[in-house]
Amino acid sequence: MLEHIHLDNFKAQQAADLDFSKINVLTGFNSTGKTTVIQALAFVKQSLQRREVSFNDYLLRLGDLREVAYRHDTSTPIGIDIAVRIDGEQLGYRLSVGEDGVEETFAVNGEDAWRWDSRAEGVIEASGRLFLPVAAGGYGAGTYLTDDPAATVARQKKLLSWFENALYLSSNRGFTKYNYPLLAGNPTIEDISNRAGDASALEEWLSNLIIYRINESKRYPEMQKRLDVMSERLRMLGVEISPYVMSGPSVVIDLAEDGMWVSAVNSGYGVNQSVASVVLGTLSEPGSLVMIEEPETHLHPRYQRTMTRILSDMAAEGKQVLITSHSDHVLHTLGGLVKDGDVARDDVSVYHFEKRDRITHADVVDVEDDNALSALFE
Known part of the structure; x- marks a missing residue:
């Protein structure tokens, strides 16, 4: 299960730290960075599958580094740090992308276990190439920082498999x-x-x-x-x-x-x-991360509430749900499921995104507080 993500200089997010539960809702005003969080995960997924930094591929078309960098400032690298719990261990992956190359780090329970840096002295590989998939294949790429590289490789395979199973659904698509x-x-x-x-x-x-x-x-x-x-x-x-x-x-x-x-x-x-x-x-398989942008799009309010219940049932099947939403029906229905005991309170995380002084802030919202939920839409 995805436990945490940290973003640096990625699109609308100068710096973001979010903790996740089984059901996660990112709400708030337009252009405040909700989609940015999901796109960061999709960007890492498609890049790992291509074994190179891929701003434009089958999941996303983001442009180039200048388009993706916060305020288009490429002097500071973009950074994505993801922590996932698999089989009782926290596995982490950090990716830094700058004009001068990339750096990858793989961690186990917070301790760095492997690293690749295209900017290191003597490296002659292409600057945008990613080596975690190569290392997970047992080919010895990068530098192992533990006494048991074989165990690290096995863990890297688990993390790559988690990314493979992650499902990303963009909004406003439909059958076309x-x-x-x-x-x-x-x-x-x-x-x-x-x-x-x-x-x-x-x-x-x-x-x-x-x-x-x-x-x-x-x-x-x-x-x-x-x-x-x-x-x-x-x-x-x-x-x-x-x-x-x-x-x-x-x-x-x-x-x-x-x-x-x-x-x-x-x-x-x-x-x-x-x-x-x-x-x-x-x-999707149990253990998968299901990411959906605005699942309420074009739906009647009754069906928005129905969709919320369906998503909560998916989480009960062992999947993790991460959505963006502008719907008070979604949030109030989710709050009702928590108050009725159908969903555990600790299994829900709601963040409200808002820009203050041009900086995005993500504030935790109590999903059981009807007044707080209503205030988000006033």
Whole structure:
């Protein structure tokens, strides 16, 4: 589980320190750095997968270092420090990116265990290349700072696996005719692109993923239970989902609304925005981090409350949920779940983002305090 993130000079955040629980909500005013926190995690994920600093890839397109650096000042490196608890140990990864190269550090329970610095004397590798994935493969990259490098490698593999399973869903996407940059298990979005061309739509990829899981359930009955939960959650939002294969490699989704079949592409924004969140969040593995920007987008208030309950149920399944939200319905529903005992108080963290003197501050909010929650939206 993600326990902590520290950001330096990354986009809207000059300096940020956030602790996380099972369910986490980042709320507050526009352009105060809520999305920045999630994008920092997605940026590290896609960079580790590419084994190099990747500002523009399948999850995010951020521009370049100058665009990402706080106030466009590249004289100070951007820094991202992430702490994750896996199998009872805290595993940390720090990434520093500047004009003169990168530095990576891997830590175990707060003690540095491995380091790579492209700026060190005598290094001839490309300055933007990342070596944690290389080291985790057992190829000895970087410098080990412990007496047991093999144990460090095993821990590095665990952290990389956690990043692989992390799910990032950007808002305002829905089913479109254009690329939808996501990744969530097999098949990957890249697999679909390779088979069907670069213009593969979200519905095609989701259908492939669902059919893959349906076939998987024939071998592993536990998967069928997850598919049943997925279907029930979609019904809570008023839709049914039906993937089917067309001619060639194409696979598409239809949605049933009030008994009538509607192409997912032509369905309402609220529906097709929510289907991806429900499907991918439900089918993600326990231990995964599920990041969703504004899951309430285009939803009626009743369905905003329903979506909040669905997200809390995902957390009860052993997943960690991190969302940004502008909805008082989301926060009040979450507060009600805590007060009713359906969600443990310690399992919820809410931060309100606000700029004061041009500096972003993230203040902790008591989710059980109705007056405090209402005051956020006055």
